[in-house]
Amino acid sequence: MTSERDAVAETVRIEGARILATLIRTVGDVRLAEDAVQEATLAALGAWPVTGVPPQPRAWLTVTARRKAIDILRRERARPDKERDGLRLIELGGSGLPPDEVVHDDLLRLIFTCCHPALSPPTRVALALRTLCGLSPAQIAAVLLATETATAKRLTRARQKIAAAHIPYRVPGADELADRLPAVCGVIHSLYTAGHAPVDGHAAYDVDTCAEAVRLAELVHELLPHQTMPAAVLALLLLTEARRPSRLGEHGDVVPLDRQDRRRWDAVAIDRGVALLNDSLRRSHGQAEAYQLQAAIAAEHARAASYDGTDWTEILRLYDLLVSIAPSDAAGLGRVVAAAEAAGPAAGLALLADLPPNPRWHAVRAELLAREGRYVEAVRALTASLGGPATQPERRFREQRRDEFRQLATENP
Incomplete structure (x- = not known):
């Protein structure tokens, strides 16, 4: 039974956005489509352990979600227009899966609907992570650094606003596209970032979430091949993803860049x-712009034949530019590391003092202190870094480094 339940979860996680996007196009209602997909998922959880996993799980869920949407629409007799949409669903129910190109278009429509300017930036990210990736409110809250309750309320308000404001489910025209692109690219980048911070914390990465972000970046680039921003986002994701196989050891432990x-x-x-x-x-x-600079930094790392052969001076220059146009904690910490490699740990520590402390801040500080032989302080910094959220591999790595620094502190009093 466990394998069947796992199959449901896997199918929904990978195919859910495609099913939802196509269903939204058909019924014209985000909430109704989400309810139908959820009911289809519950039906699969009840049926598959008895009948076995169907040969085409996505097709099974798609058809079942359509039928559930029809049931929902028929229950709402006061909405004759939705009843007509339900009859249309009956016709589509026997046609199997739509062609891949139709699904791609549906996904693009959903991306741009989630990123409508009438929605606030955090709401766009939350809605896209929910509808495009199927992340739970808890997972989205972790990405947005918000509470699960606040995130759930944000999602509910977003659906209500889409319905009340009659936000169209379409790819915007050429005159609107440029203004909408930063939000779309921001959502895709946030999705990829979410893949590097799984809420359950058991793994360092959610490979499927990262792959979904890359796929969405490919779709937007295909739609707008001559726009600079989608190309830069796709470049950044590809250059970052290219190094993932070497970031974990045989047992899932973190491997730092220099090793x-x-x-x-x-x-x-x-x-x-x-x-x-x-x-x-x-x-x-x-x-x-910011994504180009981030991609350029990733390219410098990717081009270096070895850690010692990395052009840290150029990377520091790029980080200086990035911090000047798009300051963030992540960019600031990257600049600290680059400065330490280019000019020594003291230079990194000087820059670090200007940034707000957080767990990663303490972890970076520990490494720089250790390079100066200040092992007792490094142990304290790593202990502080363990006080916040971290994946289990990351936590194990910091604990191992703390043990190493403790030993060095004993040997070098």
Whole structure:
């Protein structure tokens, strides 16, 4: 029975956005479509342990979700327009899965609906992570650094606003596209970031979530091949994802950059990411924006044959630019590391003092203190870093480093 339940969860996690996007196009109602997909999921949980997993799980869920939508619409007799949509669903129920190109278009419509300017930026991210990736309110709350209750309320208000404001379910016209792109790209980047911070914390990465973000970046780039921002976002994700195989050891433990086996990096993804970045930079006429700078930093790491061969001076220059146009805690910590590598740990510590402390801040500080031989302080900093949220692999790595620094403190009083 466990395997059947796992199959339901896996199918919904991977295919849920596609099913939902197509259903929203058909019924024109985000809430109704979500309810239908949820009821189809519950039906699968009840049926599959008895009948076995169907040969085409996605097709089973799609057809069942359509039928559940019809049931919901028929229960709402006071809405004759929705009843007509229900009859349309009956006709579609026997047609199987829509072609891939139709599903792609549906997903793009859903992306741009979630990123409508009438919605606030955090709401766009929350709604997209919920509808496009199927993340729970708890997972979304972790990404947005909010509470689960507040996130659930935000999602409810977003659905109500879409319905009340009659926000269209479509890809915007050329005149609207440029204004909507930053929100769309921000959502995709946030989705990829969510894959690097699984809420359950058992793994360092949610591989499927990261893959879904890359796929969505591909879709938007295909839609807008001459726009600089989608190309830069896709380049950033490809260059980052290319190094993932070497970031974990055999038992799922974190492997820091200086110890990674670069032979395991995906050379094809790196070449494509660099090509996309170069094309994006050519089109922007030298006026780099945040995603381009982040991709350029990732490209510098990807091009280096070894850790010692990394051009840290160039990476520091890029971080200086990034912090000047798009300051963030993550960019600030990256700049600290680059400064320490380019000019020594004291330079990194000086920059670190200007940033707000958080668990990663303490972890970075510990490494820089250790490089100065200040092992007792490094142990304290790592202990402080363990006081906040972290994945289990990351927590184990910090604990191991703390043990190493304790030993060094004993040997070098």
